Amino acid sequence: IQTLIDELGRLPGIGPKSAQRIAFHLLNSDRDEVERLATALREVVDKVKFCDICFNVSEETTCRVCRDPRRDQTTICVVEESKDVAAIERTREFRGLYHVPEDLHIAELLRRLSSPVITEVILATDPNLEGEATATYLTRLLASTGITISRLASGLPVGGDLEFADEITLGRAFSGRRAVTV
Ligand code: ZN
Numbered sequence: 001i002q003t004l005i006d007e008l009g010r011l012p013g014i015g016p017k018s019a020q021r022i023a024f025h026l027l028n029s030d031r032d033e034v035e036r037l038a039t040a041l042r043e044v045v046d047k048v049k050f051c052d053i054c055f056n057v058s059e060e061t062t063c064r065v066c067r068d069p070r071r072d073q074t075t076i077c078v079v080e081e082s083k084d085v086a087a088i089e090r091t092r093e094f095r096g097l098y099h100v101p102e103d104l105h106i107a108e109l110l111r112r113l114s115s116p117v118i119t120e121v122i123l124a125t126d127p128n129l130e131g132e133a134t135a136t137y138l139t140r141l142l143a144s145t146g147i148t149i150s151r152l153a154s155g156l157p158v159g160g161d162l163e164f165a166d167e168i169t170l171g172r173a174f175s176g177r178r179a180v181t182v
Helices: 002-009 016-027 031-046 082-091 106-113 129-145 167-175
Strands: 075-079 097-099 120-124 148-151
Touching (some): 129 148
Parallel strands (some): 075 097, 075 120
């Protein structure tokens, strides 16, 4: 049980006390419930990989969004993490494609943008210092491509993560996005 407590304690937002509480909760839970959790953990390790095109999490070589022919192929939204894709999908404001440059898959982004189909790139980085820096860097890098580069409208809670914005605020930030230049 100490191993379990130690492992739980490594998770973000879980301190030693919470880790202990969760461990003892599991110990006293239904065997079925614990089995389901164990299966989910095992499957995430075995099955989930990253999309070859946009680097979003995916159970197949390309993700659900990239495989969907009904998505608007002219617009790519750049986000920092896969959980931001989930947050934007919940708003239902965006029908285009994504790029999730964790570990800065910039070369792959540039390759995607070399397609004449792409007309707009939306930089939906987190509304904090790091996100701003990433967006500024990408704006400079992409300036010469001639593609419209836009940023989300203000109104998102500053300093936070995109995923923490509520759907309405994030949806408004999307529809109110504006083009930026260097
Ligand atoms: Zn994808």
